[in-house]
Amino acid sequence: DGGITQSPKYLFRKEGQNVTLSCEQNLNHDAMYWYRQDPGQGLRLIYYSQIVNDFQKGDIAEGYSVSREKKESFPLTVTSAQKNPTAFYLCASSIRQGSGNTIYFGEGSWLTVV
């Protein structure tokens, strides 16, 4: 089945450690996105990528990094510089920038800093 796969579903990290969240899609979508979700705050855009080897910062990029070496993969690294990383992280993708740009989401990853 086509879809967006995020892993791991749950992740615990010690303070000061970097952690990488995986996102893979087999929908042949051009664009991919990372959102952060905190209770009562909706979705906030971290990074997005419209094509391979190119990505742009979203609203809350500080303390995060991404890469887009392959069309189907868009991993997110939460660095030790992120002051409050405990959150629910959502990866998404869309077929292209035009035609309304319908975005589809993965099932999310919970990150807890201990």
Add this chain to the structure above:
Amino acid sequence: AQSVTQPDIHITVSEGASLELRCNYSYGATPYLFWYVQSPGQGLQLLLKYFSGDTLVQGIKGFEAEFKRSQSSFNLRKPSVHWSDAAEYFCAVVASGGSYIPTFGRGTSLIVHP
């Protein structure tokens, strides 16, 4: 830049009652509009979308939404709510020109009483 307002943080309805969730947007031209649903700890699922044409759009799970340009609104409705509809609902808008990055509302939490 576009913006989305979901004025209701929580909505409580009885099972079998009708439902309307409000969404207002701010954008100079006709935007692309979406409603998503999120169950606890899960990703977002697309309910329906409006790009152009008929202003009343039908979605999955018995939901519909009506685009009203004069009111800058895209309210979500369902004639009879089921207990399984309890979830978080997000409205999103994509500008028809520009980066095509969606802007999400803060969400409305639907509580269904038996």
